[in-house]
Amino acid sequence: MDGLRRELDGRQIGMIAVGGAIGTGLFLGSGLAISIAGPAVIVAYVVAAVVALVLAYALAEMVVRHPEAGGFGPITQRYLGHGAGFVQRWMYWAAQVVNIGSEVVAAGLYLTFWYPDLPLWIPVVGFSVVMLAVNAGAVRFFGETEYWFAMIKVVTIVAFIVVGLVAIVFGLPGQQPVGLGALTAHGGFAPNGLGAIWLALTVVTFSFLGTEAVAVTAAESSDPVRDIPRAARRTVVRLAVFYVGAMLVVVTLLPWNTVTTGDDVTESPFVRLFALAGVPAAAAVMNVVVLTAALSAMNTNLYVTARMTYSLARDGYAPRSLARVNRHGAPQRALALSAVGLALASLVSVFAEATAFPLLVGLALFGALVTWLLIFAAHLAFRRSGAGQESPVRLWGAPYTTVAAMLFVAAVLATTPFTTQFATAAQAGVPFLALLVVVYLVVRRRRRRVTPSSVPSGA
Template sequence: MDSTTGSATEVGTTGTGLRRQLTRRQVTMIGLGGAIGTGLFLGSSLAISQAGPATVLAYLACALVALVIAWALAEMVVQHPDAGAFGAIAHRYLGPWAGFVVRWTYWTIQVIAVGGELIAAGIYTQFWWPQLPLWLPVVAFSVLILAVNAGAVGLFGTFEYWFSMIKVTAIVVFILLALALVTVGLPNAQPTGFDNLVAHGGFLPNGWTGLYLAMVFALFSFIGTEVVSVTAAESENPERDIPRAARQMVLRLSLFYLLAIALVLTVVPWTTVAQSSGVSESPFVTVFGAAGIPFAALVMNFVVLTAALSSANTNLYLCTRMLHSLAGHGYAPRWTARLSKGGVPRNALLLSAAGLLVATVLSAAQGNAAYLVLFGLSIFGALAVWILILVTHLAFRRTRAAAGLPLPKVRLRGAPVTGIAAILFLVAILVSTAFIDDLAVAWWAGVPFFIVLSAIYFAIGRKPHRRSSAQPERR
C-alpha cells in the first residue's frame, strides 16, 4: 500500500475506535439531511428577494460548484477514509496549521448552524402557535437531537435516514402538486401558467447585480454536501459507498432545488415570496397558501420543521466527529477523544452542544433576527472551508503526481481547472457578502476569528508532545 492510502485497522472499526456501522443508504440520506434544511425551505426567500425569477440561475451555478466539491472530496476520502475527513486530509497535505484551522473553523460554523436550524424550527412551530415564545421549542428540540446523537452511530443513521426520507418525499410531492397547479390547476385554484417568471419587473428584476448578490444565499442551500466525506470513518465500505453517495446526493439536490425553486417562482409572484425574506415563514408554505390549500400548507410546514431538525441533527454529528479528530491530533482537550461503549464521542458531543445554548440565548434575546445573525457568522467560515478543501485537493493531486502515482479511479474530472474555477467563484461570493447589509457581520466576525485561530495554533498547536494520529480512549 502506498503512503497516500489509509485503511481501517479491523473490520467494523477504524483506527480511532469509531464503528463502521453506516450503510450506503444511510450515508446518502445523511448527506441529504445535512444539506436540505433551512437553506432551501427558509433561506430561499432571501435569494429570491435579491434576484427574483433569476434565482434559478443562482441555484444552477451553485449546484455545479457543489458537484466539484463533492467529487474532489470523494477522490481524496477514498484514499484516506480517516476520522476528520477533509480536516485530517488538509493536515496531511497542507500541514498542521491547515488541519487545525479547517477543523476548528468547521466545528465552529456547524455549532452555529445547529443553532440556526433550531431557531428556524422554532419559527416553523410558531406557524401553528404564534404566541409561543421562540425559546421554548428551541430548548425542546435541543434535548431531542442531543438524545439521538448520544446513541450508537447505527441508531443515528437509522433516525436520520427516515427523517431525510420525509423531506425528500415531501419535496417530490410538492413538485408534483406545483406542476399540476402551473399546468392544469387544482380544484381550488386556476392554472397559473408561466407569467410570473417574466412579470413584476422581468426575469432579472434587479439586474445582474441582484443575481450576483443572490449567489451567497443559494450556495448556503448546498453547504452540508461535505457531510458525506465525514461519514467515511464510520461507513461500512467507504471505497464503494462514498463516491456513490456523493454522486447521488448532489444530483438529487440539484434536481430538487432547481425544480422546487423554479416552481415556487412560477406559482407565486417573486415579490410575494420576497415579502417573507424576513424568515417569518417558508416560501413553500406561501405557495400552498396562495393555491388555496390550507391543509397542505399545514402538512408542508410540518415537513420543513422535520427538515430543520434533520439538518440540525446531522450538523451536531459533524461537530462531534470534527472535535474527536482534533483531539486525536492533540488540538482539542484529550477528554473529547474518549468514546462510549457504543463508540460515540459523547464528551465531544457535550462540548458541541454549546451551540444549542447559543441558539437558546439568541432566540430569547433577538427573536427571528437571530437567524440572520447566525447566518452571517457562519457563511464566512463555510466559504473559507470550501476554498481550503479545493486547495487541499490541488495539493493532493500535486503530491501524487510528484510521487508518480496514477490518478484514482474516483476523481474530479477536469482538475485542476475545475477546482481553480470553483475557488475563484467562491472567492467572488465571499466578496459579495460585504455588499449585503444583513451579512456585514460575516467580515467583521470572520476575519478576526481566523486571526485569533491562527494565533492560538502558533501559540499552543506546534508543541512537540502533540500526538500525530488519533487514538481511541475509553471510559
C-alpha cells in the same frame, strides 16, 4: 472502546448529506434570493449546483483514499499542513455550532404554531436533549433517524415540484394552466440586472453549504470506497433538482415581487401552492415539515461537530479526553462540547438577536466558505502529490475545475460585505480566523508534534 464504528450504510449516508444541506431556508427563506434576482434566481441555483458538484467529486476523490475520522479535516492537514487542518476544523466547528443553535431555536418557534403560550425555553431544551440522545447512541441509530427526518423533506419537495408542474402545464382542478408567462411578465427574467444575480449567489451558495458533510461519514461508513462517491454524486444531483425545480415552480406560479422574504410558515410559497391544490390544513402540514427540517439539520450538524472535535483530539489539537468514545462507539465527550456551543448559540439567538446574532450568522457563512476554499486547496495539493492517480474516483477537468470552483467561492466570500444579510461575515470571520491562527501557534509550542503519517487510517 477503541474508536468509531463502521455502521453507516450507503442509504443512510446519502440522506445525512441531504439532511444537513436542506434546512428551513428552502421552505421559508428562499424568497430572499428571489427578491434579489427575480426569476433569474434559477440561473444562480444552477451555477451554485455546479460548484457544489465539483466540491462533491473533489471530496469523494480524496476521501476514498483517506477514509479518516473528521473527513476533510485530516486530509487538509495531510496535504496543506497542521496549521490549515487546525484552522479549518475549528472554523467549521464554530460555523456548525451556530447553525445548530439557530435551528433548535427555530424548531421551538415552530412549535408555538400550535402552542402560542408555550415558553420558548421548554421546546429548545426538550429538542436539544432528544437530539443529543440520538447522537450519543449507536451511529446506525443516528443514521436511521436522520434518514427518515430527511425523507420527510424530500417527499415534501418532490410533491411541491410535481403539483407545481401540473399547475403550470395542465392546470389544477377547476383552473387553467398557468404557463410560463410569469417568468418575464414582471420586469423581465432578470428585472434587477445581471449584478443582482451575482448578489443572489451569496444567498444561494449558502443553501448548498452542508454538501461537505458527506465526507465526515467516511470513518463510519461500512464501505467508504463504494458509498462515499455514490452519496456525494447523488446528494448534489438531488440538491440541484430540488432547489432548481422548486425555484422554477415558485417564480412561475407566483409573481417574483410578491414572494415573501419572511419566516412565517403561513406565508411560505409551499403553503400557498398546497392550499391552491386543495391540501387540507396546508399551513399545519408545512409547519410539521419545517419543524422536521430544523431538527434534521440540527441532528446532522451535531454529528458533524462531534466528529470534528474527535478528529482534532486524536491529532492532539483538542484535549485528548475528547477522543474517547462510549460503549456505542459515539464520541460522547466531543458531543458534550458541541452541546455547550449549542447552548451558547441558542442563548445569543434569543437574547441578543438584534446585536450579537448577526455576527454569529456571519461567522457561520465565513467559516463554511473558508472550509470550502481549504477543501479545494487540499485537492490541488492531493493531485500534485500523485495520490489522485490511485483513487477510484476522479474529478473531471481537474485541476482546472478545482481552480475555477475555488475562485468562485473566493469571489462569493468577497461579495458578502455588499449584501445586507451577510455583511457581518468578514466582521466576525476575519478576527476569528486570526484568533485561531494565534491559538494554533500557542498550541503547537506546547504539544508534541504529530506527523500526518501518525494519523490512524479508518477510525
